[in-house]
Amino acid sequence: MELRGGANREQAFAVASSGAACAADAAEDLVASGGAAKGAEEVLALRLCALTGEFYRANAESFSQTRQSPWQGWVRLLEVVEAASGQEPLCVLDLACGNLRFERYLAGALPNRMLSGYAVDNCDPLVEAGERNESDALSRMSFQNLDAIERLSAGCLREALEAPDASCDLAVSFGFMHHVPLERWRVELLRALIAKVRPGGFVAVSFWRFLNSDKLARKAKETTIRARAELGIPELPPNDYLLGWQDTQGLYRYCHHFDEPEIERLLAMVADSADLVSRFEADGKTGNLNEYVVLRVK
DSSP: OBOSOTHHHHHHHHHHHHHHHHHHHHHHHHHHHTOHHHHHHHHHHHHHHHHHHHHHHHHHHHHHHTOOSOOHHHHHHHHHHHHHHTTSOEEEEEETOTTTHHHHHHHHHOTTSOEEEEEEESOHHHHHHHHTTOOTTGGGEEEEEOOHHHHHHHTOHHHHOSSOTTOEEEEEEOSOGGGOOOHHHHHHHHHHHHHTEEEEEEEEEEEEOGGGSHHHHHHHHHHHHHHHHHHTOOOOOTTEEEEOOTTOOSOOEEEEOOOHHHHHHHHHHTTTTEEEEEEEEEOSTTSOSEEEEEEEEO
16 A cells, blocks of 8 residues: 655645645634634534544554454445446545455455555554555555544545545445534535545445444443543533443543434435435344445536
8 A cells, every 4th residue: 555655745745734724714714703602512523533533543453353344235335336337447535444444345346446546544553454464456545644523624624635536436434424523524524525536436425323223222321421421521412422442441432323314414415416326224233233325426
């Protein structure tokens, strides 16, 4: 995998500079608006995201070890993509790529297709864990270290992503949307992915629905009560929770359970730029812990 260096380093510096300027503008706008409620909402959201970032940095190795097998939903996704694109080269953008599990799955599932693209994450230890199993296909992926939440807060995720607009055949984000705490940020994330895909290409996103599991729902409620007491966090919005990891103490990740109306609203807000071509549940023992949406860019 191509890491930061040479021309890539210069490009990353330019992107970072642009993102920093955008963040400063967004902060000024927030102060100028005088919106105390909006400010408090974002302060809490950023605090929750900071907890999540620390959680993954601290647990990267053990977390990666439990995240090796492909998701069941990816098989159905590829059925849609393959039916439309045949054996053409495939350029992919993976936002919040983690340990590169999706890239390894693609390399194995599509051995006769030329894979390339962009893998984006801000947790180097997770990515490095995935690189230990690097294949030839991964060597054609360019890795960008980017804090997507920071850019969403600044309102400039699209500009911060190194992938040029309309350059990819497929843009995905799996296991990340539930870490994005505000609906307007979720909409911007979807719009950024859509912007990076050529007309006729695909965007696929998963929405975690962990309250569908009685066991996970019970654990989420118990852990959230404990975490809020430990950290002095105010009451969270509906469907927002704090989850732990194995027997680790004091580290929590923010997670949001998506209900049907929320997903419907998100799809409606991007309907001007992408059509829904597939929507299905998959994953977990019950086969319904993730809801996938597959969009085709107009």
